[in-house]
Amino acid sequence: MGSAHIDQTTFTAVELQQLHHQDLTTQRVERAQWVLKSPEPPSPWQTLLHSVKANVFLQGKKYSAVSFFKGLFPILSWGKDYKASKFRNDLMAGLTLASLSIPQSIGYANLAKLDPQYGLYTSIVPPLVYSLMGSSRELAIGPVAVVSLLLSSLLQKIEDPTVNPVAYRNLVFTVTFFAGIFQAAFGIFRLGFLVDFLSHASTVGFMGGAAIVIGLQQLKGLLGISKFTTNTDVVSVLKSVFKSVIHEPLYPLNIVLGCAFLIFLLIARFIGKKNKKLFWLPAIAPLVSVVLSTLIVYYTKADRHGVKIVKHIKEGLNPSSAHQLQLTGPHVGQAAKAGLISAIIALAEAIAVGRSFASIKGYHLDGNKDMLAMGCMNIAGSLTSCYVATGSFSRTAVNFSAGCETVVSNIVMALTVIVSLELLTRLLYFTPTAILASIILSALPGLIDINEAYHIWKVDKLDFLACIGAFLGVLFASVEIGLLAAVSISFAKILLNALRPGIEVLGRLPRSDIFCNMRQYPMAIKTPSILIIGITSSLLCFANANSVRERVMKWVAKEEDDIDNKEKGTNVQHVILDMSNVMNIDTAGILALEEIQKKLLSHGIDLVVANPRQVIHRLKLAKLVDKIGEERIFLTVSEAVDACLMNSKVAEVISC
Numbered sequence: 001m002g003s004a005h006i007d008q009t010t011f012t013a014v015e016l017q018q019l020h021h022q023d024l025t026t027q028r029v030e031r032a033q034w035v036l037k038s039p040e041p042p043s044p045w046q047t048l049l050h051s052v053k054a055n056v057f058l059q060g061k062k063y064s065a066v067s068f069f070k071g072l073f074p075i076l077s078w079g080k081d082y083k084a085s086k087f088r089n090d091l092m093a094g095l096t097l098a099s100l101s102i103p104q105s106i107g108y109a110n111l112a113k114l115d116p117q118y119g120l121y122t123s124i125v126p127p128l129v130y131s132l133m134g135s136s137r138e139l140a141i142g143p144v145a146v147v148s149l150l151l152s153s154l155l156q157k158i159e160d161p162t163v164n165p166v167a168y169r170n171l172v173f174t175v176t177f178f179a180g181i182f183q184a185a186f187g188i189f190r191l192g193f194l195v196d197f198l199s200h201a202s203t204v205g206f207m208g209g210a211a212i213v214i215g216l217q218q219l220k221g222l223l224g225i226s227k228f229t230t231n232t233d234v235v236s237v238l239k240s241v242f243k244s245v246i247h248e249p250l251y252p253l254n255i256v257l258g259c260a261f262l263i264f265l266l267i268a269r270f271i272g273k274k275n276k277k278l279f280w281l282p283a284i285a286p287l288v289s290v291v292l293s294t295l296i297v298y299y300t301k302a303d304r305h306g307v308k309i310v311k312h313i314k315e316g317l318n319p320s321s322a323h324q325l326q327l328t329g330p331h332v333g334q335a336a337k338a339g340l341i342s343a344i345i346a347l348a349e350a351i352a353v354g355r356s357f358a359s360i361k362g363y364h365l366d367g368n369k370d371m372l373a374m375g376c377m378n379i380a381g382s383l384t385s386c387y388v389a390t391g392s393f394s395r396t397a398v399n400f401s402a403g404c405e406t407v408v409s410n411i412v413m414a415l416t417v418i419v420s421l422e423l424l425t426r427l428l429y430f431t432p433t434a435i436l437a438s439i440i441l442s443a444l445p446g447l448i449d450i451n452e453a454y455h456i457w458k459v460d461k462l463d464f465l466a467c468i469g470a471f472l473g474v475l476f477a478s479v480e481i482g483l484l485a486a487v488s489i490s491f492a493k494i495l496l497n498a499l500r501p502g503i504e505v506l507g508r509l510p511r512s513d514i515f516c517n518m519r520q521y522p523m524a525i526k527t528p529s530i531l532i533i534g535i536t537s538s539l540l541c542f543a544n545a546n547s548v549r550e551r552v553m554k555w556v557a558k559e560e561d562d563i564d565n566k567e568k569g570t571n572v573q574h575v576i577l578d579m580s581n582v583m584n585i586d587t588a589g590i591l592a593l594e595e596i597q598k599k600l601l602s603h604g605i606d607l608v609v610a611n612p613r614q615v616i617h618r619l620k621l622a623k624l625v626d627k628i629g630e631e632r633i634f635l636t637v638s639e640a641v642d643a644c645l646m647n648s649k650v651a652e653v654i655s656c
Contacts (some may be wrong), residue, residue: 025646031635035616036625073132074369078406086405093404094412096283097140100398101413102420103286104443105143106310106428107436111217112148112387113161114169116310117425119143121318123417126377126389127410133373135366136354137406140395140413141377145440146210146447147346147388149217151175153232153479154338158331160230170324171335177325177382178339183347184375187368195347195371201456202486203348204449205467209474209482211447213237214440221437222262224254224308234475251306257296258434261289265442279401286439293435294428308433315425317418318384325382341483342388346378347371350391357400394443462493501537501544503551506578506637513638515578529571530644531559532637534578540589540615549592552577553599560603572605574644578637580611590622597628608632610640 070076101123109119127141134141151172152161161168186192198206216237220228225248229240244250268285272278296302303309326332351367358365374390381389399409457464466489474482506515507524515532518524533552537544552575559572577593597607607628612619616633619625625633634640 025643029631031639032630032633035612035633035635036620036630038616041614041617071369074135075132075407082406082408087408089403089405090408091412093399093402093409095416096280096402097395097399097404097409097413098416098420099284099287100395101140101142102417103290103436103439104392104395105417106313106431107440108143108145108148109387110221110433110436111145111152111214111440112143112172113152113156114172114387115165115314116428117314117421118169118385118387120313120417120421121384122381122386122389124414124421125318125384125386126381127414129377129380130373131407131410131414133369133376134407135369135373136358136391137361137363138357138396138400138404139350139354139391139407139410140399141389141410142392142395143387144346144349144390144392145214145443146207146349147342147390149210149214149232150342150345150479151338151387154341156230158334170321170326171331172387173321173324173382173385174326174332174335175338175342176378176386176388177327178336179343179346179388180375180378180380180382182340182343182375183371183378186343186347187370187372187375190368192347192351192367192371195344195351198344198348198483198486199463199466199490200352201460201463201467202470202490203352204452204456205470206345206474206482206486207349207447208449208453209471210479211444212475213479215444216241218437218441221308221433222255222258222441224251224306224434232474232479233477249306251308253302253305253307254432254434257293257302257307257432258438261293261435262438262441265289265438269442269445276401279398283398283402286442289435289439290428290431294431297430297432302432303430310428310431310433310436313425313428315421317421318386320383321385322383341480343375343378345483346388346390347374349393350374353391353393353396357396360400394446397446462489462496466490466493495543498537498539498541498543500547501535501540503548503555504534504536505555506532506534508638508641513636515637515641527641527645529573529648530576530641531556531572531574532576532578532641534581536581538581538583540582540585540592542586542588545586545588545592548589549596552596556600556603556605573648574606574608575600576608576610576637576640576644578610579615580613580637582615583613585615585618587622590618590624593619593624594627597624606632606644608634608640608644610634610637 102120105119105123106116107119109116109122112119123142130139130141155161155168155171155175159168159171186194213232213234216234217232219225219237219241223241223244225241225244227240227244227248229236231237265282265285269282272280272282297307297309326335351365351370354365354370355367378386378388381387402409453464453467456467466486469489470482470486472482473485504517504519505526507518507521507526508515509521509524515534516524517534518526533555535548537548540548556572556575575596577596600607609619609628609632612633616625634643
């Protein structure tokens, strides 16, 4: 130790400082090489292949037949630990779910302009397939109001369900098949981001507008109207109701029955919300309403006095519909378009509902696996006389409140519906359509979230614009226009951010090596003769490259014209571009960087790049790294600043 101390003291202070600087320089050069020599990113084909494997094999497992089937059917993983105590809870939840699902399914089939049994068919096959492949434990699968309305509004313009019900039904099955294909593709190729274009705010507005439209549609059943408009906008519906009230005879018994049971359902819903232990009351209230109203009509012969009834519901299990799919012909393109729209809406609702309940239970919902599961269940459904199914918010809430443990509750519900189709369809002959309308109306308040809309308004005005655009589009135009408005506004928001990316001047926080936006942190300190600019956009491309170039040069000009800098004689000598947020760059972005470098050189200013991350590979391929110089590429802004300061000092020493 003593000799080592003597050796150190033989160096002068200047020599020790030089050694320290050399050591720091060596470390900076080494870390810069980490950036320059980072591994090549995977090709698009490798990325695609990896995403497919990740969806059909368990993560972290070897690719084998066992892992393939366990990845495809999650029930094989958790099923071995399934216990009798869990089945007891799932049995009660499934029976409670069936009591709500049966009347709702009949009502939603009516909303989709299909015979009642098709709603019941849709509550059998899709839930069973999802139980095998889905990752949500609480999600209740079946027909839902919004998708039913969407199908009827899209397809009755192509085929009139009253004039040619068979062709309309075949078209519905074809759309369901295409919806399943699209959903499965989204899951396999990890294209879930396409669903995210229908943002949360857009979904809130769309659901609210759809709920009001669905409610207005139920006036037909509630008032017993025979002739009703096929349009879904509020103006057309109200005109149709007004004309019917004036020109058609109305039967008061329809209104009395519908309104009486609607009040009963709303009271049951209110009690269930106030007292969580009575969750079963609003769940069984629809079935009780159907039973009581059917008995009333049967014993009073009210159907002879103008009360409209369901009449015949075909008994038996789902018949095959594979031969009814129209995969050739004039309407294939329109069916595929409707399938894509239905797929996105169905996925947006199901994923949102599934994730919200998964977060309550504290587990992760695999969105891509769920998309694959929903795609497979709708493909299977299209072959077995079902229409587009998805996760229902109201039924999922009932399933959750009833204490379900796993997706076995869906299996119990499906089996209960099978029993109903085999044994109870004759008993539903005298069920009044006004009751089905009241059941749908009682479920609609859950789709209108005024508090969330107000929260969106407070947090983000552009998001609220998307919300209100979707709401007004659905309400006053059509479901398609509402969707188009929502997606267009969301796209406009993305483009606005892309076209005008954030360009911020960075400064060093006192007593640290952290560099932050000087507007956000006024205490940050500028480094003399160095201008540090951060690009906050994740994409530097043709849409924003010119804007980035112009704004960077404006900052340079502004910095050189600064009076304080002129008085101190500290002109800009180095411009450091912090590219840590830039995740992708195209040829236009690279050209913009080249132009920035040329203009800076013409002013005697060096361009330095800090942390180019993934884009370094394209910068090397474009030879831009050679033009800038490898010695001007750094891992962090702090190292780039230190190197620039050291070069400035060396230049001063040489000039002296």
